[in-house]
Amino acid sequence: MIDLSAYTDNPDINLSPGAASDTLVLSMGPQHPSTHGVLRVMLKLDGETVVEAEPELGFLHTGIEKQAENLFWQQAVTVVDRADYLAPLSNSLCYVLAAERLLGIDDVPKRAQVLRVIFAELTRIASHLVWLGTHAIDLGAMSNFFYAFEMRERILRIMEFVTGARMHQSWFRIGGVALDVPKGFLALLDEFIAAFPPRLADLRAILEGNVIMMDRLVGVGKIEAADAIAWGLTGPSLRATGVAYDVRKAFPYSGYDEYDFDVPTHDGGDCYSRFLVRVREMHEAWRIIKQARERFPGGPVTIDDRKIVSPPKTEIQHSMEALIHHFKLVSSGFNVPEGHIYSCVESPRGELGMYVTSAGGNKPWRVRWRPPSFYNLQALKRLAQGNLIADVVAIIGSLDPVFGEVDR
Amino acid sequence: MPDKVHPHPDRVTTAALMPALEIAAGEGLLEAASLDDMDEAAILPGALHAAVETLLSFGFTHLLDIGGTDHLPLTPRFEVSYHFAAIDPKRRDPKAPVSRFRLRVFPQDQDPVVPSLTKYWPSANWAEREVYDLFGVRFDGHPDLKRILMPDDWEGHPLRKDYPLRGTRRNFVPGGRVGPIPPTRD
Numbered sequence: 174m175i176d177l178s179a180y181t182d183n184p185d186i187n188l189s190p191g192a193a194s195d196t197l198v199l200s201m202g203p204q205h206p207s208t209h210g211v212l213r214v215m216l217k218l219d220g221e222t223v224v225e226a227e228p229e230l231g232f233l234h235t236g237i238e239k240q241a242e243n244l245f246w247q248q249a250v251t252v253v254d255r256a257d258y259l260a261p262l263s264n265s266l267c268y269v270l271a272a273e274r275l276l277g278i279d280d281v282p283k284r285a286q287v288l289r290v291i292f293a294e295l296t297r298i299a300s301h302l303v304w305l306g307t308h309a310i311d312l313g314a315m316s317n318f319f320y321a322f323e324m325r326e327r328i329l330r331i332m333e334f335v336t337g338a339r340m341h342q343s344w345f346r347i348g349g350v351a352l353d354v355p356k357g358f359l360a361l362l363d364e365f366i367a368a369f370p371p372r373l374a375d376l377r378a379i380l381e382g383n384v385i386m387m388d389r390l391v392g393v394g395k396i397e398a399a400d401a402i403a404w405g406l407t408g409p410s411l412r413a414t415g416v417a418y419d420v421r422k423a424f425p426y427s428g429y430d431e432y433d434f435d436v437p438t439h440d441g442g443d444c445y446s447r448f449l450v451r452v453r454e455m456h457e458a459w460r461i462i463k464q465a466r467e468r469f470p471g472g473p474v475t476i477d478d479r480k481i482v483s484p485p486k487t488e489i490q491h492s493m494e495a496l497i498h499h500f501k502l503v504s505s506g507f508n509v510p511e512g513h514i515y516s517c518v519e520s521p522r523g524e525l526g527m528y529v530t531s532a533g534g535n536k537p538w539r540v541r542w543r544p545p546s547f548y549n550l551q552a553l554k555r556l557a558q559g560n561l562i563a564d565v566v567a568i569i570g571s572l573d574p575v576f577g578e579v580d581r
Numbered sequence: 582m583p584d585k586v587h588p589h590p591d592r593v594t595t596a597a598l599m600p601a602l603e604i605a606a607g608e609g610l611l612e613a614a615s616l617d618d619m620d621e622a623a624i625l626p627g628a629l630h631a632a633v634e635t636l637l638s639f640g641f642t643h644l645l646d647i648g649g650t651d652h653l654p655l656t657p658r659f660e661v662s663y664h665f666a667a668i669d670p671k672r673r674d675p676k677a678p679v680s681r682f683r684l685r686v687f688p689q690d691q692d693p694v695v696p697s698l699t700k701y702w703p704s705a706n707w708a709e710r711e712v713y714d715l716f717g718v719r720f721d722g723h724p725d726l727k728r729i730l731m732p733d734d735w736e737g738h739p740l741r742k743d744y745p746l747r748g749t750r751r752n753f754v755p756g757g758r759v760g761p762i763p764p765t766r767d
Contacts, residue, residue, distance in 0.1 A: 230729060230730065231728075231729060231730040231731060231732070234730040234731065236739060238715075238740060239739055239740055239746060240746075243746050274617065274618070397670075398670035398671070399642075399670040402642050402643050402668050402670055403642070403702055403703060403704065404702075404703055404704050405643065405644060405645070405702070405704030414670075415673070416668065416669075416670060416672050417672050417673050417674060417675040418668055418672055418675065418679070419675050422675035422676050423675065423676070423677075423678070423679045424679070436675040438673075514616070514617065514618050515618050515619065515664055515681075515683065516618070524645070526645060526646055526664065528646065528648050528662055528664070530650055532652075538650070538652075539650045539651070541646070541648035541649070541650065541662070542648075543645060543646035543648070543664070547707065547708075547711075548704055548707075548708075551703075551704060551706065551707045552704075554703075555703065580730055581730075
């Protein structure tokens with residue numbers, strides 16, 4: 174070892190061999206671009222190796238759970254949407270299913286169910302495309318971002334055309350969906366169904382097996398199946414350890430049991446496996462959308478219960494009774510019977526659960542999230558250990574956390 | 582065609598589980614119920630570890646979630662809910678049934694304390710910190726019980742029902758301010 178003591182005359186700096194502390198604490202974030210939001214990770218480093226990684230959260234805490242308690246059941250859909258801002262419709266689907274179950278509604282029309290499936294899967298593809306683009310940027314591949322976002326833009330255009338909003342659609346409602354789809358929706362959807370597979374093939378051709386991707390991802394952030402379960406991983410992060418657990422298959426909702434699709438898994442348990450699982454999931458989501466498009470049934474899009482769903486506008490203009498129903502729903506909502514229920518859906522990030530308690534009133538007493546990102550991100554402590562500091566970026570990217578959901 | 586939210590999951594495991602849980606929890610078992618979504622048991626904090634060990638021996642390897650609820654003005658006021666799932670690390674068939682179970686733990690109203698599950702699941706760490714942060718329920722045996730979502734110097738626990746929706750009013754003071762302002766109701 175070289176003696177550096179001659180290089181300084183400051184008595185406070187001791188450069189003699191062995192004098193310096195072996196570990197360095199580095200604060201990464203909360204404004205670091207590759208933390209995909211506002212995450213701060215306290216890294217304890219030995220050289221370039223991570224000894225300990227302690228994520229710090231709460232920078233995006235907006236009290237969504239508290240707000241949901243102070244809105245009518247139907248109104249709360251709007252704040253529920255805002256948790257996972259890359260897949261807002263998954264959130265509202267979970268909440269809506271919980272509320273319907275508490276109300277005892279089990280006759281949501283087929284058309285509404287198919288629309289829910291189409292939009293949930295479109296959301297999944299859109300969310301995975303954001304992940305793919307940004308993950309690739311983190312690893313140094315710029316152009317994929319544009320290819321992915323161009324495709325996401327098509328999905329957002331469909332969303333905007335149907336719901337009027339690009340991001341927080343709040344389109345799923347207790348008892349169905351907000352409105353029927355406008356004319357021209359199916360043409361737009363067909364266009365997307367035709368355009369997506371070649372684009373996905375392009376993205377896969379660029380990234381899958383790419384030597385830089387392999388170098389950066391294979392063997393990085395490895396976790397075994399039993400460990401992944403103990404750390405509470407769900408979704409693609411769990412399936413990348415070989416565990417075929419998907420809420421859509423294990424606890425089917427909205428008619429998912431009638432669709433033919435696979436649950437991609439991979440045995441590697443590393444960042445590359447998570448990458449492969451998500452990329453294949455996009456293809457499966459596309460398959461579901463295609464099947465839903467083929468069976469697209471007619472009929473109403475909401476249940477026929479005026480105590481829960483507002484009558485159509487045309488009726489309100491002519492019927493006094495319809496106007497009273499509308500007025501009651503807007504001014505005081507509806508009551509939900511006392512009880513509690515755990516409802517879950519497969520969001521793009523994993524099992525999104527909501528433990529909803531009703532005290533019998535017109536507002537939810539408590540909406541407890543089970544945010545998949547929260548638990549997946551917690552495993553960063555375990556995944557980053559022993560990896561290089563540059564790999565932390567790849568690991569965070571491969572977990573795909575969304576901080577609206579982590580911090581709520 | 583009804584919108585099937587969750588068909589009844591496989592309850593074979595949970596059916597055998599209930600008697601074992603009754604023995605393990607003893608006096609601590611308040612109530613057991615079979616609900617639409619899953620089976621559940623309401624217990625006192627003292628019986629939590631015994632109940633969890635029974636659950637583990639029945640293959641409930643996955644701690645799904647820990648959440649809090651404030652039932653004010655009811656007593657007991659606080660509920661800490663635990664959701665468990667039996668997921669096999671060797672699971673290869675996505676359609677295989679998954680058993681689920683819920684424990685509802687009711688600590689005492691004044692200074693609520695619940696034993697920590699961090700020694701069984703590393704994933705309990707943050708979830709317990711969140712319940713502590715938002716409800717003020719302490720977890721006995723937690724290695725690092727501090728706030729997680731709210732700032733470290735925050736006063737009060739926002740998800741309690743007696744905490745106002747608008748929260749505290751913090752006035753901007755140039756150069757910083759020491760000490761919190763008490764919450765004001767609007």
